[in-house]
Amino acid sequence: MATLTEVRETYPASPQRPVRVAQQRVPVRVPGWWRDAVGVGAWLSMLVVVALWISGGGIQSLGTVAGAFTSIGRLTGLVSADLLLIQVLLMARIPMVERAYGQDELARRHRLVGFWSFNLMMAHLVAIVIGYALAANLNPFVQFWEMTVDYPGMLLAVAGTLLLVLVTVTSIRKARKKLRYESWHLLHLYAYLGVGLAIPHQLWTGQEFLSSTFATIYWWGLWIAAVAAIAIWRVGVPLYRTFVHDLRVTAVVRESPDVVSVWMRGRNLLDLPVGAGQFFNWRFLSGPGWTRSHPYSLSAAPTHDTLRITVKDLGDGSHALAGVTPGSRVVIEGPYGRLHAGVRTRPKVTLMASGIGISPLRALLEELPAAPGDVTLLYRAHSQADLVLRAEIEEIATRTGARVYYLVGRRLAGRSSWLPESAASLTDAAALAQLVPDIASHDVFLCGANPWMDAARLAAIECGVPAAHIHDERFSW
Ligand SMILES: Cc1cc2nc3c(=O)[nH]c(=O)nc-3n(C[C@H](O)[C@H](O)[C@H](O)COP(=O)(O)OP(=O)(O)OC[C@H]3O[C@@H](n4cnc5c(N)ncnc54)[C@H](O)[C@@H]3O)c2cc1C
Incomplete structure (x- = not known):
C-alpha cells in the first residue's frame, strides 16, 4: 500500500x-452508426458480387464437374477482387472510415481481409485452371501455361499474383518479425502494383465484369473509387496541407538520454482539424530516411503556429530525429487518431x-x-x-x-x-x-x-x- x-x-x-484557442477546429466524437455504415457497405458489396455471379448463371454451371470448378473459380475470384479493393479502401485514410475505426483497428481489419482475399485468390487460380483443364481434357499444368500465354492480360495477372504472394508471405507474423519495418513496408507497397496488374485480366477475360451494364458500372465504380481515394487522401490532402501550413523545424530538445522533442512552426495551424492527443505521419526533409513517414502524436496542445512531438529512440527513424536540423521542411499526413x-x-x-x-x-x-x-x-x-x-x-x-x-x-x-x-x-x-x-x-x-x-x-x-x-x-x- x-x-x-x-x-x-x-x-x-x-x-x-x-x-485554449476558441477558433480551433477541434475533432468531435463520431456517431456510432458511422462504423455500422462502413461495415454494412463492405458486406453489401460482397452480396452484390454474389448476386452478379448468380445472375451470370453461376449456379446453373455447377451441374458438371468441370463447370463446377470453373464456376467456383469465378466466384472466389470475384469475392477476392472485391476484398482486395475493400482492403485498399480501408487503408486509404478516408476520413469517415479512419475516424470511425482508428488506424490500429483498420490495420487489423486490413490484415484479416488481406489474408481472406489472398486465400480466395489462390482458390480462384486453382479452381479455374482445373475447370478449364477438365473441359479441354488437358493436363492442368499445360492448361495453366496456355492460359498464361494465350489469354489477354493473364501474363500481367500472374506477375501481379506473384507480387501479392510476396506481400502476403512477408506479412505472416513470423516472417514480419524477422524483417525491419522499413523493408517490410517497402515490400508491402508492391501490393498496389500487384492489384494494378490484376486489373487487365478482369477487364479482358472476366465474364462477370462485363456480363451486364450493372456489373460493368459496379466494378468500374469500385476500381475508380479505390484509385480516387488513394489519390485524394493519401496523396492530395497531405501535399495540400504540407504546402499550405509550411511546417519547419524550429528546435530539437533533448528530454532524456533516449527521448527528444521536435518543435515546429507553421502557418494557419488552426485550420488543421487537429486536437491534442492526435497524431500525424511525419517526414523530416533533412537527410536520408525522409522517404518513409513515421507516426508520432502531438505532445503539446497545438497552437496557431506551433506543433510539438516527443519521440523515443527505438530504431533508425526515431533515432534520426535527434539530428534533424532547425529550418528543415516537414511533410505531414493527418491528423489522425481517436484520442x-x-x-x-x-x-x-x-x-x-x-x-x-x-x-x-x-x-x-x-x-x-x-x-x-x-x-x-x-x-x-x-x-x-x-x-x-x-x-x-x-x-x-x-x-x-x-x-x-x-x-x-x-x-x-x-x-x-x-x-x-x-x-x-x-x-x-x-x-x-x-x-x-x-x-x-x-x-x-x-x-x-x-x-x-x-x-x-x-x-x-x-x-x-x-x-x-x-x-x-x-x-x-
Ligand atoms: C498512432 C501512433 C502514434 C505514435 N506516437 C508516438 C509518439 O508520440 N512518440 C514516440 O516516441 N513514438 C510514437 N509512436 C511509435 C513510433 O511511430 C515508432 O516507435 C517509430 O515509428 C519507430 O520507427 P523506427 O524507424 O525508429 O524504428 P523501427 O525499428 O523501424 O520500428 C520499431 C517498431 O515501431 C513500429 N513502427 C515503425 N514505423 C511505424 C509506422 N510507420 N507505423 C506503425 N508502426 C510503426 C513497428 O511496430 C516497429 O516494429 C507512435 C506510433 C503510432 C502507431
Missing part, C-alpha cells in the same frame, strides 16, 4: 485556467500513460477543459529519469488542479500488470481503485506499450469503467 502513495504527488488547485478531447463523455477523466505513451496524454492534460480535481494523470515509468516532460506536467497540474501520480519502477515479474514491482501486493484493480476511488465514473484515456495497455484496460473494466468510456491509441499494430 505504502509503495503507491510514496510516488504520489498532488498539486493544489489554481483559479487559473489553461489557455482527443472530443471523445470524452464524462466530466471526470483519468489519463493512464506508460513510457513514451505520455506524449499524447501530456497534450490532453493541457487541453482538456476541467474543474480542479476532475483530471487525474497516472504516469508509469521505469525510473525517475524516464519521467520525461515532468516539469511541464507539474506546471499544468498546478495551473489546472489536475492530480498526478507517478508509478516508477521495474515491471512486476510473473504477472502481466500495469503496476511497478513495488506494488506487487496489490491487484491491478485494487491499486487503480486506491489511486482513483471514483474511477467507475471517469472516462479513461490510455497510451503505452500494448501489454501494459491491455493490463490497464482490464483493471479499469474490473473497477467498473464501461468499455465505451475507455479511449486508447496503440503505438504498434
